[in-house]
Amino acid sequence: MGESKLSQVYFREGNRIDMDLHFGCGLFVFDKAGKQAEGIEAILDLFKQLNADPSDPNWKEVETFFISMTAQLDLDFSDDAKKMKSLDPT
Numbered sequence: 001m002g003e004s005k006l007s008q009v010y011f012r013e014g015n016r017i018d019m020d021l022h023f024g025c026g027l028f029v030f031d032k033a034g035k036q037a038e039g040i041e042a043i044l045d046l047f048k049q050l051n052a053d054p055s056d057p058n059w060k061e062v063e064t065f066f067i068s069m070t071a072q073l074d075l076d077f078s079d080d081a082k083k084m085k086s087l088d089p090t
Contacts, residue, residue, distance in 0.1 A: 005068065015075040024066035031060045 005022040012018060030049040037045045052058070 015077060017073040017075070019071045019073070020068075021071070022066070022068045024064065026064040027062045028059045029062050030056075031058050033058075 007022050008020045010018040030052055032045065032049070036042070
């Protein structure tokens with residue numbers, strides 16, 4: 001995930017909002033070489049991994065994703081828009 005983008009929200013005339021939204025995430029696992037611990041040792045290893053240095057070479061990137069979307073939203077503040085309409089259950 002070497003790409004960085006800034007999300008932006010624009011408030012336009014006429015109750016319109018334009019949005020450019022960007023979100024990215026990376027999933028990493030702590031790859032401890034050797035035998036897998038069991039029982040209480042596994043729990044202790046988990047806590048050690050949570051406190052591990054982020055630059056530790058044992059952290060391996062498993063998956064990354066990035067989503068980028070653009071949206072326009074028109075807000076309606078008219079009296080008709082303020083009324084609740086129930087859905088007919090039929």
